[in-house]
Amino acid sequence: MAAIVRIMQNSALRRSLTLTKSNIRAISTSKKNRDTVCADESIQKKQVVDFTSPKTQNWVSYGFDHKNEKDDLNAMHSTFFFSITLCIVFGGLIFTYYPDVMLRDWSQREGYLELRRREELGLPLIDRNLIDPEKIVLPSDEELGETEIII
CATH class of the missing domain: 1.20.5 (Single alpha-helices involved in coiled-coils or other helix-helix interfaces)
Structure with missing residues (x-):
């Protein structure tokens, strides 16, 4: 491995020495790098601009x-x-x-207060029976008759 590194270093050193000794010229990719531009006399003459008139020229x-x-x-x-x-x-x-028209902030505050109250009383955070089942009055089977019940 060390021999490969030495060979690579020596070849790079030789190449750099030969490049500096010879006349190297920078290569340009532009085809018009030596063209010159000439201007006519009409362009070279200064244009006189009248600053006293408030008329704008190029609107x-x-x-x-x-x-x-x-x-x-x-x-x-x-x-x-x-x-x-x-x-x-x-x-x-x-x-x-x-202002909060949909009362989102109010409902969130009320929810946090209710959670704190339930935690302090030792109640479950979400009650399965939101309304007491004894207060719910359901119709009997005779009152329902042939009504289809979808659960």
């Missing part, structure tokens, strides 16, 4: 109004204000802090 519509920039901006700002601020932010706050 891109937000899609609300394609002809008037001011109406387009007003519609965009009002739409995002109502949709983001009012609907999402205030809607989320109302949904989060709205």
